[in-house]
Amino acid sequence: MKNKKEKIKCPFCGYEMPIERDKNAVCSGLYVRCKARNCKKIFEIRINSEIK
Ligand SMILES: [Zn+2]
Known part of the structure; x- marks a missing residue:
């Protein structure tokens, strides 16, 4: 069982945010x-939030 971390990406431009999640993270x-210069959009981080 590897607990590989993945970076959060902006859904608008694909910029990799300096935020990492692990496989079991739950977030909503x-x-x-977004920190990309041409983007600056605000997006919601949703990870596995359908699981209760
Ligand atoms: Zn972006």
């Missing part, structure tokens, strides 16, 4: 602003 309702 968390908003970040």
Whole structure:
């Protein structure tokens, strides 16, 4: 069982944010602003949020 971390990517431009999640992360309702210069959009980080 490897617990490989994945970077969060902006859904608008694909920029890799300096945020990592592990495979079992669960997240919703968390908003970040994209750090890409031409993007700057705010998006919600949703990970496995359908699992309760
Ligand atoms: Zn972006």
